[in-house]
Amino acid sequence: MSETILSVRGLSARIAGQQVVEDVSFDVPDRGVTALLGRNGVGKTSTVKAILGLIERQGTVEFGGERIDKEPTFTIVQRGVGYVPEDREVFSGLTVAENLRLAERGGAVHRERVAALFPDLEARASQLAGTLSGGQQQMVSLARALLNENRLLLVDEPTKGLAPLIVADVAAALAAAAKLAPILLVEQNLQVVRQLASTVVVLEGGRVIHTGSAQALLDDSDLVTSLLGVHGAKSEADS
Numbered sequence: 001m002s003e004t005i006l007s008v009r010g011l012s013a014r015i016a017g018q019q020v021v022e023d024v025s026f027d028v029p030d031r032g033v034t035a036l037l038g039r040n041g042v043g044k045t046s047t048v049k050a051i052l053g054l055i056e057r058q059g060t061v062e063f064g065g066e067r068i069d070k071e072p073t074f075t076i077v078q079r080g081v082g083y084v085p086e087d088r089e090v091f092s093g094l095t096v097a098e099n100l101r102l103a104e105r106g107g108a109v110h111r112e113r114v115a116a117l118f119p120d121l122e123a124r125a126s127q128l129a130g131t132l133s134g135g136q137q138q139m140v141s142l143a144r145a146l147l148n149e150n151r152l153l154l155v156d157e158p159t160k161g162l163a164p165l166i167v168a169d170v171a172a173a174l175a176a177a178a179k180l181a182p183i184l185l186v187e188q189n190l191q192v193v194r195q196l197a198s199t200v201v202v203l204e205g206g207r208v209i210h211t212g213s214a215q216a217l218l219d220d221s222d223l224v225t226s227l228l229g230v231h232g233a234k235s236e237a238d239s
């Protein structure tokens with residue numbers, strides 16, 4: 001049995017006076033991929049940001065058994081939480097190598113591991129990140145999180161807007177990353193969820209409406225339709 005690396009209890013957050021995360025509770029086991037799912041605008045990104053303290057939050061968040069819900073983001077990150085934000089957020093005017101160098105936190109830095117996982121980035125070390133494709137930028141963003149000794153990765157919609165072939169590359173990189181650290185993965189592509197995730201947490205209107213096994217959800221197309229408003233993993237893959 002796996003232990004819990006992240007425990008979220010009664011987490012709430014507001015943005016611009018609007019309640020975007022409401023009494024959210026779930027656990028992330030200390031291995032594998034936990035998928036955070038839900039339709040557009042239900043509060044997935046806000047939940048991740050609230051865990052990281054990037055937006056003001058209330059409730060209890062325990063990481064490795066210790067409370068982090070009153071801590072500033074940099075302290076949480078220093079504890080070993082890697083963040084791969086929605087829209088990648090690479091520094092376009094800096095090279096790939098500079099983007100990676102900036103991400104180094106001190107302590108153990110796994111340059112060889114990143115070089116082995118992302119040979120294409122090695123080859124493009126001196127290329128400006130802004131001239132990379134979306135998929136390559138996503139690899140930079142993931143590589144930044146894998147450079148450091150993290151005990152948990154929060155990865156927000158890594159395959160968004162990418163062509164199917166590139167989605168497969170990113171999914172493979174995530175599978176490799178999941179062997180190094182457990183991942184809480186926000187993902188709308190249900191093929192990718194099926195490939196990677198063991199557990200799912202589904203949000204609706206800022207609240208958790210379902211938790212359970214990924215396979216059990218994805219094998220139940222009626223449940224997928226009612227919770228996510230899409231028609232199962234197969235049709236999602238065609239979109």
Ligand SMILES: Nc1ncnc2c1ncn2[C@@H]1O[C@H](COP(=O)(O)OP(=O)(O)OP(=O)(O)O)[C@@H](O)[C@H]1O
Pocket residue numbers: 015016018020038039040041042043044045046047086
């Ligand atoms: N900066 C902001 N200002 C105002 N409202 C915001 C802001 N960011 C998010 N919201 C609102 O908060 C709610 C939750 O947004 P959030 O980005 O967390 O959802 P999401 O599930 O990640 O959506 P998506 O699938 O589009 O990424 C939405 O109603 C959104 O409109």
Ligand SMILES: [Mg+2]
Pocket residue numbers: 044045046086157
């Ligand atoms: Mg989002």
